[in-house]
Amino acid sequence: MKKAFSISGSTRFGGLIGKGIAHSLSPLIHNSSAEILGIDSVYLAFDLAEAPPPSFFETMLKGNCYGFNVTVPYKESIANVITGGSSEPLSTVNTLFLKGNQWEATSTDADGFAAGLLEIDRTFADFSAVILLGYGGAAKALLAKVKRDLPMLPVFVLKRSAVSLEESRVFADVNFRAFDNETLQSTIQDHPNALLIQCSSAPLRGDDLARFIPSLALLKGAFVDLVYGSPSILLSESEKRGIPCQDGIPMLIHQALLSQKLWWGQSASFSDMKTAIARQR
Helix, strand or coil: CCCCCCCCCCCEEEEEEECCCCCCCHHHHHHHHHHHHCCCEEEEEEECCCCCCHHHHHHHHCCCEEEEEECCCCHHHHHCCCCCCCCCCCCCCCEEEEECCEEEEECCHHHHHHHHHHHHCCCHHHCCEEEEECCCCCHHHHHHHHHHHCCCCCEEEEECCCCCHHHHHHCCCCEEEECCHHHHHHHHHHCCCEEEEECCCHHHHCCCCHHHHHHHHHCCCEEEECCCCCCCHHHHHHHHCCCCEECCHHHHHHHHHHHHHHHHCCCCCHHHHHHHHHHHC
16 A cells, blocks of 8 residues: 655665765655565765765665665775675676674675566577676676576677686686677677667767767667666667567666665565656656
8 A cells, every 4th residue: 555655763784885976766766665565765876976985885784774676886995895605796776685693794786687678578698798888887797697697698888998817717708808899889780689779878978979970770689788777779770670579677677676676675576666656758
């Protein structure tokens, strides 16, 4: 049953930690979910100029906080701060939750992406390769999932910067290539039934990635742009060409619902969150 939204002395809080996150739909999703589920909580945006130090989380641990989501550019730095509960070191995190008297960290990005992909009736196994255009946001979580679940599936990452020694070690069987249209064209030509994922934050910085449009003529698989609100022009071009495609909303909702289960032991429904987002837009 829905409750009238209010904040009291017993209201618990959580939020999104990131930088430049005024556009985020996460507060809408989690506050709407809490209202639907009758949970006395509020979800806030922690728009921080610098990554929070360990003392921030120690303070939050002593307060009435239930957890956090983490977004760019702090997914990796916070993974180095919060290590509780991990069977192995995490390179990137997007969710912090409480277990007993300590913080635990995980990433719901990859499972959220896989669930979102089902909205266009696809799974990773339906493709001959995975191509990541850019290396931002959830890219590392997606790489880890693909290499764990489908180790024989070819994976390509087109990135602007040089490959670091750490990347070469962790993702030794991933093909890192140049971030340009010629490279994307040749990669899709070799793997036309690929899943192309736009992972960069370029559209949020005013770069619509129009230079990559010619490569879409070769794509027979599917396209996903992880940016929502202002995705690259590649999304509309994919729609025009009849390529199965979606923006970052399905992944955002599904990873959010997975976070809620860690915080609250339950979650709202995907359809309710789609409706809440549609109403705001």
